[in-house]
Amino acid sequence: xSTATQTITRALDRAGAGRLFPGLMACAVVAAAATFxxxxxxxxxxxxxxxxxxAMNFLSAEGPCAPGIEFCARSVLRLGVALLGLxxxxxxxxxxxxxxxxxxxxxVALTIGVSVLAARALGFQGLFGLLTGGATAIxxxxxxxxxxxxxxxxxxxxxxxxxxxIGVSALSTFAMVAYPMIVRALGLNPQDAGIFLGATxxxxxxVVGAGYSLSNETxxxxxxxxxxxxxxxLPVIVLAAAITRARLKxxxxxxxxxxxxxxxxxxxxxxxLVAINSTGWVxxxxxxxxxxxxxWCLVAAIAGIGMKTQLKDLATVGFKPVALxxxxxxxxxxxxxxxxxxxx
Numbered sequence: 001x002s003t004a005t006q007t008i009t010r011a012l013d014r015a016g017a018g019r020l021f022p023g024l025m026a027c028a029v030v031a032a033a034a035t036f037x038x039x040x041x042x043x044x045x046x047x048x049x050x051x052x053x054x055a056m057n058f059l060s061a062e063g064p065c066a067p068g069i070e071f072c073a074r075s076v077l078r079l080g081v082a083l084l085g086l087x088x089x090x091x092x093x094x095x096x097x098x099x100x101x102x103x104x105x106x107x108v109a110l111t112i113g114v115s116v117l118a119a120r121a122l123g124f125q126g127l128f129g130l131l132t133g134g135a136t137a138i139x140x141x142x143x144x145x146x147x148x149x150x151x152x153x154x155x156x157x158x159x160x161x162x163x164x165x166i167g168v169s170a171l172s173t174f175a176m177v178a179y180p181m182i183v184r185a186l187g188l189n190p191q192d193a194g195i196f197l198g199a200t201x202x203x204x205x206x207v208v209g210a211g212y213s214l215s216n217e218t219x220x221x222x223x224x225x226x227x228x229x230x231x232x233x234l235p236v237i238v239l240a241a242a243i244t245r246a247r248l249k250x251x252x253x254x255x256x257x258x259x260x261x262x263x264x265x266x267x268x269x270x271x272x273l274v275a276i277n278s279t280g281w282v283x284x285x286x287x288x289x290x291x292x293x294x295x296w297c298l299v300a301a302i303a304g305i306g307m308k309t310q311l312k313d314l315a316t317v318g319f320k321p322v323a324l325x326x327x328x329x330x331x332x333x334x335x336x337x338x339x340x341x342x343x344x
Contacts, residue, residue, distance in 0.1 A: 023068015023304070026059050027076075030303035031296060044203060046141040047169040049299045050162065053306020060307045072304035074149070078266035080297025081146040081233075085273030086282070086290035087204075088231050092224055099343040100195055100225055106339055107199055108232045111137035111332045118327060122320045127151055128160055129324070130240065135168045136328040139230045140202035142298055144168060145305075146233055149266065150240035152247050158305060165302060167325040172202035175329070176210045182333075183214070190214065192340060194221025199229070199336040202329075231274065237267045 030052045038045030059065040093101060115133025116126045131151065135144035141164075148161040179201060183193040194211055197218070201207045204226055211222030273290070276282060 019064075020068040020071050023059070023065040023070070024072055024076075024300075025068070026056070026065050026307070027053075027069060027072040027300040027304045030056065030307075031299040034299055034303065035296075044141070044169045044173060044205065045295075045299055046165060046203075046302050049303040050165055050169075050306045053303040054162075057307050065307075069304045069307050072300050073308055076297050076304070077145055077301035078149055079269075080294045080301055081142070081149065082266045082269030082273065083290050083294035083297065084142065084146075084230060084233070085270040086277050086287050086294070088227050088274050088277065089280075090274070090278040093228055093231065096224055096228060100199075101228060103195065103336065103339050103343045104199060104225060104228045104232065106343075107332060107336055108137040108229065108236070110335060111328060112236065114331055115324070115328050118324055122324060124320070124324075127154075127243070128321075130243075131160060132164050132167070132321075132325050133328055134236050134240075135164050136171075136202060136325065136332055137229070138233050138236060139204060139226070140168045140172050140206075141165045141302065142203075142230075143233055143236075145298060145301060146237060146266075147240050150237045150244065152244040158308060162305060163321055164325070165305075167322065168202045171325060171329050172206045175201045175333075176206035179333075180210050180214055186337075190217040191221050194218040194223075195225050195340060196336055198222035198225025200329075200333045201226070204230070234267055234271055234274075237270075241267070 031049055034045050034049035034052055037043070037048045060069045112130060112133040115136070116129035119129025119132070120126050131144060131147050134147045135141065137143075144161055144164040148157060148164075151157065154160075179197055180193075183196055188196060193214055194217065197210050198207055198221065201210055201222075204223075207222050207226040208219065212219030277287065
């Protein structure tokens with residue numbers, strides 16, 4: 001080992017980062033590979049990161065990579081969610097008018113409520129319905145990761161999160177292809193078509209792809225409505241955090257005797273960045289850097305989560321969770337079409 005390398009390693013160790021470095025580098029390599037594949041083959045980058053992470057799950061066993069992978073799956077995830085706030089401004093919300101805003105609020109609230117009830121009816125915990133319903137109603141895989149970070153610890157939580165990411169990514173890709181054909185068949189005008197696509201397709205990238213495949217006007221409307229759905233992430237995270245606090249209180253608190261805050265730190269960061277971004281003081285290069293950093297953090301985080309998961313665990317999910325997510329997607333599309341008659 002060279003003198004320079006030894007010096008860097010000792011410096012990292014003194015800073016407490018030396019033990020994290022191997023795992024962080026592993027997640028970064030997977031994130032870079034997933035980004036390359038996503039850009040060249042047109043599939044969701046988060047899905048590639050998840051699949052590649054699953055293929056490298058041996059790294060999360062006892063060894064030098066384990067601490068960094070754990071850090072990436074938790075702390076880097078929270079940073080990525082907070083940076084999503086740089087995508088949204090209050091002016092964008094106001095520009096939509098009250099109709100689309102009411103449409104989005106109702107779609108998110110009703111989809112999550114129905115998902116929780118359906119999950120219980122299928123024999124799952126209501127929190128699983130909150131996780132899948134939130135991912136479906138808000139912003140796909142990013143929402144699944146954010147909600148997972150706010151929900152209480154559970155032995156099956158990571159498996160549920162991975163299943164949700166896989167399911168919502170697959171359904172979002174299908175919707176990107178199918179929904180433009182639906183709006184053409186229904187004869188919707190460009191503005192209404194954009195509202196429908198933005199209110200129903202799960203992931204931001206697929207919304208953009210579907211909207212601009214029809215027209216620039218449709219793409220612009222779809223993107224704004226989708227960003228409004230992303231803004232709904234904050235109140236839903238607050239709800240998840242409140243549920244976590246209530247459950248811990250009922251169980252007598254955490255092992256350390258301290259309950260988590262009502263509003264997690266990453267949710268506070270998200271809200272602060274939305275407020276700052278709304279002032280118009282943030283230069284475009286900084287917004288672009290923040291958006292790119294958010295994307296990289298989320299891709300690296302889902303790679304870390306994949307590395308921590310055994311494939312045999314995902315193979316046991318069964319048909320019911322699949323039916324739940326498909327039902328949520330169909331319910332959201334039907335609800336959006338129904339509400340558009342009165343609210344747009």
